Amino acid sequence: MAVEKQAKGGAKGGGYALTTLESMIAWGRKYSIYPFTFATACCGIEVMGAFGTHYDLSRFGAEVVRFSPRQADLLLVAGTVNYKMAPVLVRIYEQMLEPKWVVAMGACASSGGFYNNYTVLQGIDKVIPVDVYIPGCPPNPEGIIDAVVALQKLIETGAPRASERWPIKI
Amino acid sequence: MTDQRISIVLAKLIERFGGEVVSTHSDFGDDTALVRRERIVEICAFLRDDADCRFDFAMDLTGVDYLGETPRFEVVYHLYSLKNRQRVRIKVRLGEEDPEIDSVVPVWPGINWYEREAYDMYGIIFRNHPNLKRILMYDEFVGHPLRKDYPKTKRQPTLGPEE
Numbered sequence: 001m002a003v004e005k006q007a008k009g010g011a012k013g014g015g016y017a018l019t020t021l022e023s024m025i026a027w028g029r030k031y032s033i034y035p036f037t038f039a040t041a042c043c044g045i046e047v048m049g050a051f052g053t054h055y056d057l058s059r060f061g062a063e064v065v066r067f068s069p070r071q072a073d074l075l076l077v078a079g080t081v082n083y084k085m086a087p088v089l090v091r092i093y094e095q096m097l098e099p100k101w102v103v104a105m106g107a108c109a110s111s112g113g114f115y116n117n118y119t120v121l122q123g124i125d126k127v128i129p130v131d132v133y134i135p136g137c138p139p140n141p142e143g144i145i146d147a148v149v150a151l152q153k154l155i156e157t158g159a160p161r162a163s164e165r166w167p168i169k170i
Numbered sequence: 171m172t173d174q175r176i177s178i179v180l181a182k183l184i185e186r187f188g189g190e191v192v193s194t195h196s197d198f199g200d201d202t203a204l205v206r207r208e209r210i211v212e213i214c215a216f217l218r219d220d221a222d223c224r225f226d227f228a229m230d231l232t233g234v235d236y237l238g239e240t241p242r243f244e245v246v247y248h249l250y251s252l253k254n255r256q257r258v259r260i261k262v263r264l265g266e267e268d269p270e271i272d273s274v275v276p277v278w279p280g281i282n283w284y285e286r287e288a289y290d291m292y293g294i295i296f297r298n299h300p301n302l303k304r305i306l307m308y309d310e311f312v313g314h315p316l317r318k319d320y321p322k323t324k325r326q327p328t329l330g331p332e333e
Contacts, residue, residue, distance in 0.1 A: 083308065083325075083326065083327050083328045083329075084307065084308045084328065086327070086328050086329045087328055087329055090329060117315075118315040118320070118324065118325065118326070119306075119307070119315070121327070126327075126329075127329045
């Protein structure tokens with residue numbers, strides 16, 4: 001009853017907040033990131049640790065892992081991607097719905113890491129746009145949490161996504 | 171005791187295929203025989219079936235590129251006997267002009283993918299192999315990357331810019 005009274009009173013005077021539609025949507029997106037993990041190497045183990053109970057990525061609203069790219073909005077590339085795998089990665093990226101973000105986790109996904117040979121792609125940003133890079137080999141779960149928080153800031157501020165300035169012209 | 175056991179295998183191999191065995195050694199207890207390629211399937215079947223050998227497990231097959239030497243290539247078979255708990259290593263040298271050898275898939279079906287890998291990486295042809303195509307590299311890849319004359323900096327990306 002008290003709640004009803006308060007609501008009625010609120011309609012008459014006071015108790016409202018102003019915002020824009022964009023920031024309302026951004027606020028909602030920020031806390032409902034659906035990740036898709038593209039785990040090809042040891043980074044994948046750290047991803048499992050981040051989603052587990054100890055580090056608990058769900059505190060940041062990014063715990064519902066989607067194993068279909070069509071239901072995800074964050075592509076978490078964890079591990080080495082080689083030339084044979086590159087077309088698969090691009091196809092998965094293209095299947096995701098807009099708006100979508102990409103995190104390159106670890107040295108291999110970011111730059112090829114210590115593999116510079118006949119088969120390893122020298123960073124996934126050669127074939128798809130990347131929003132956030134995580135350093136480390138492999139990064140620990142805090143690195144993934146840090147990347148999710150950085151991504152939340154990007155979403156919140158409405159910063160242009162990497163795909164909007166792709167390909168990068170130098 | 172173990173050393174005697176190992177030399178029995180090599181002795182039997184020399185006794186049965188004297189003309190085929192080029193050289194043998196047992197350095198550091200590793201039983202090794204260098205043989206000619208012509209009767210490799212017979213040799214492998216003998217090593218699998220003989221009562222003193224019983225090498226029922228082909229653990230590994232790999233290629234080696236001795237660039238600058240003649241013959242250039244080598245195929246190495248690592249065999250293990252689960253029954254007698256012993257190992258033997260069989261090596262075959264192959265020339266650069268025709269790096270071909272008979273497949274031993276009829277002897278050990280599990281060697282299938284190892285032969286495909288040796289073909290993929292070194293370009294060694296295994297005759298009568300049931301499915302000799304690339305296993306690690308993509309089909310569009312040109313050349314054999316573990317050959318010593320494959321350019322170290324050569325890249326063949328499927329997508330994206332050339333390095």
